[in-house]
Amino acid sequence: MPTLPIETPSPPNVDATGAVVVFQDVAIAFEDNVVLDGVSFHLAPGETKALFGVAGTGKSTILKLVLGLIKPDSGEIYALGEKVTQMKEEDLFELRRRIGIVFQESALFDSLTVRENVAFRLMEESKIGEDEIERRVREALSFVELEHTLDLFPSELSGGMRRRVAIARAIITQPEVLLYDSPTGGLDPVTSNTIIELIVKQRDVYKTSSLLVTQRLQDAFTMATHCFERQSNRMVPLPPGTRGEVPMTFLILREGKVIFDGDAHELAHSRDEYIREFVS
């Protein structure tokens, strides 16, 4: 395992409720297809919330709404104390620089090398020197154990490596909030575990708040039952019987509505027929 980056993130901006992300009665439809219908939840500082639901229930849409990449038909969204739903595109660019996202298919720029992809955000800020950029790119890539891929193009990487480069690109500026869109989707169990370990590391070491979209319940349960041990630099299981030791919650969507929002213990003991079927 590589050494951890030295830089620590600045404390996140929160709104009056103390949350970094707030959804209030958000609804959105694409043509006649209602995707979200009155969704409300909040994400506390340092918390990781896993979003579940069958395909097409609007999980990825929620992440795009947080960034203001799309606008809801109704409802309010706050991110880092800013009212996203009322911001203009040019004002949103500033807010987006404080939020990192890992897209479902990585969305790396295929005409740029791994170095340029990871450095993209820093290169856009002209005040940062080349030496500093190089140092931080290496640091971010060493976090995901891909320092040797600096000069490769995304097409030369495997799916898992691309996903890890996307994580390095998202964390390079140590954002206050991280959004992961199916980071383990389509990957083998070993690579998935590596990615989950990186997310847990980011959660426990940097206390970054995050929203995690996933289809794999076992990944989220691993995150809820493990923590990152800094001394050994690896993910270790929590002692049996401990509850609430890690800031991990679950949110389940069904037909555009939130049907569950709670921790792993509440999820495991839910009496809702649909949730029980989902968990099993």
Place this chain on the structure above:
Amino acid sequence: MATGDFLSHIELVSPLDFAKAKIRSLQEYSLLAGQSLANLFRTPRYVADIMQQADLIGVGSLPIVLLTGFFTGAVLAVNTAASLGRFGALSLIGQLVSISMVRELGPVLTGLMVAGRNASGMASELGSMIVTEQIDAMRALGTDPIKKLVTPRVVSTIVMLFFLVILSDFLGLFGGSVVSTAMLGLDWHQYWSSAWQTLVYQDLITGLSKPVIFGFLIATVGCYYGMSAKGGTQGVGKATTEAVVASSILIISVDFFVTRLLMLLIGYR
């Protein structure tokens, strides 16, 4: 597939919805085109991207533009030689090639060549970035894709098309001179002095203002179709085809109106 099955796959659109969709497209195009120019006055300015695009668009298009220019001038001389010869005016061939190339054929044919090569390139590149979420990723990373991707392409196409047209005009005159001397037996010096002396400032203003307008149209149309691509690789293919068709038609139709407008503004010879 039976006729009934085929017809069941055709989606009927009401004329009102069709008109609304077209007006919305026009509005989106206008906003993109306006924003691409407004970005010139806003920071950051992507100078490296402008230079890279200038190389791709300008230097990359050089061979086809030079070849087109040369053979257009040559074929113009071949075709008009018989008519001019009948009136004993073969010596005017330099004037004819010169005015035709500088005022019309140079800008229009170079514009069409660059549209075929670069409007398609822009639409497919940006379209692929849209369907693979790279544009969303760019926005999510805090960068304005219009500023980073569209404005450099618009600036580069305008500047490079201007110089490509000058080269194309010159190669057209050269092609005409090769035919005139090698096939028609005219004096080289006479051809060039006749071609040069016939040109007036109105010709140059007309011939050199068109590439600026055509360059703007090629880049904005190519980028617009790319940025509005939908539906995976099939959508990218559709956007590419539409970009070439739309930019080519626009070049030919706008050419008429620009020529007429410039005649009114600066007079004709």
